[in-house]
Amino acid sequence: MALESPRVRFAPAPSGYLHVGSARSALFNWLFAKRFSGTFILRIEDTNADLAKPEFYQAITTPLEWLGLRWDEGPFYQSERTEKYIEAVANLIDSKLAYCCECTREEIDTRNKETGFQGGYDGYCRNREVSDGPGITIRFMTPKTGIVEIDDLVRGKVEFQNSELEDFVIRRGNGTPVFLVANAVDDADMRITHVIRGEDLLNTTPKVILLWEALDFGKPPKYAHLPLLVGDDRKKLSKRRHSVALSDFRNQGILPEAMTNYLALLGWGPPDEKEIRPIQEMIDLFDLENVNKSPAFFDEKKLRHINGEYIRALPPEDFVTLAISYFEETDWQPTNLNRQALAILAPDLQERTEILADLKPLVYWIFEENIPEETNEKELKKIGKAMQSEKVAEVLDLVITQLKDCSWDENSIGEVISGVGETLSAKSQVPVRIAVTGRRIGLPLYKPMAILERSLIIQRLIDARSKLA
RNA sequence: GCCCCGUUCGUCUAGCGGCCUAGGACGCCACCCUCUCAAGGUGGUAGCACGGGUUCAAAUCCCGUACGGGGUACCA
Secondary structure (H helix, E strand, C coil), rough: CCCCCCCEECCCCCCCCHHHHHHHHHHHHHHHHHHHCCEEEEEECCCCCCCHHHHHHHHHHHHHHHHHHCECCCCEEEEHHHHHHHHHHHHHCCCCCCEECCCCCHHHHHHHHHCCCCHHHHHHHCCCCCCCCCCCCEEECCCCCCEEEEEEEECCCEEEEHCCCCEEEEEEECCEEEEEEEEHHHHHHCCCCCEEEEHHHHHHHHHHHHHHHHCCCCCCCCCEEECCECCCCCCCCCCCCCCCCCHHHHHHHHHHHHHHHHHHCCCCCCCCCCCCCCHHHHHCCHHHHHCCCCCCCCCCCHHHHHHHHHHHHHHHHHHHHHHHHHHHCCCCCCCCCCCHHHHHEEEEEHCCCCCCCHHHHCCCCCCCCCHHHHHHHHHHHHHHHHHHHHHHHHHHHHHHHHHHHCCCCHHHHHHHHHHHHHHHHCCCHHHHHHHHHHCCCCCCCCCHHHHHHHHHHHHHHHHHHHHCC
């Protein structure tokens, strides 16, 4: 399909953190570039100086790097290329394809109200020869007839009547050009061959193409509009409505590989339906023509599942390294963190970890001196009700006695606890677990118990026992 | 309102006229395994929006209707 190697761009506006919808667009561009040995360009669309804040730039690059989506060229900043756009606007004015307009929004609205005109701007200044100056906007002279036809790689043929398009603003009253001009100029300048972006931009495409033709840029790039990512309300993912910052997922312990894997599955699927696979295989199979047309729901449950698969597939040593660096980056630094203990428990932990944030409750009792008391007491009482507290007390008493002089290893500990259960015909494991870990559920008990000091375990059992009295 | 796009299990998808009594995955439910919880295994649940065509044959093609979404800015 692509004879020459394609050049694509990811062109976000710096308006806060990067969210998963943008990340998906970036990923598809990247996949496409990789698939056809093309070039992936990062371009920051900060034509609107009011919105673009410097700290937002990193908010784009950091998550992209985290995901492993390296760009080959850029980042280019449109704010640094303003002259080019101004020049383009001037060209359009010279060739009578654009004109100065002094109308304010209010004036336009008032006129439209009176005349009942519904097509946006009414063309009031089209032939008024308004001269340029402060506060004057430039509008493109949209052809009154004809159509713009887009052969969208995802959607097929899409047609827009020129008569439906208003004379849109291409330069603001403050002299800065809008993104439509910047888009056309940059895509031409950077020799972009394929524009891959969200469907929310589909309606702006005819305007850019009209500008493109008016500027005599030759053959426009091919377009591919991806289905939108939506939230549980079925509306476009937005920062306002949904919590979708890439950095949040990172903080929760989503692995970048899992994230890209999941994102690749939204709006597209490998033909053989094998969903979880290395990114290289995704690249080899990727094809824009198989991208779906309908919006995709961003399903965090499935993301978590995929993440769990990735975590389980990790070699234990890698998992340990990952867990340690995760702890370093996040809010909880285990006091007695012990790499060796982590290594011993790694396989058991991996099975129970969907996201890295799941680790804290699993290992808290192992790496901290004290377990949360409230939990401990509450849980004990709960189990006490089910089993009768005397029984629980009996179990703990006997376990304490026997644990004091058994040999201190996984098997012996297990034998003691299950032995007590048998002699008292009670469930012994759960009360001990609560006493020692503070929780009713968790890792298989005996292995991590053996890692800790006997004295510490005994002490916790005694503490718990005393709360029952 | 107008323009544009879309519609296969709750969700993501396979399907590009006969292989479909519609397949997979997530979720959910049950059972097995089991020191709790997981993981794993087995089974189950549930879908072609509707109405007309075209055709020997339609989830697949065409036209309507309904519903959903996007856009409609001196945001991108």
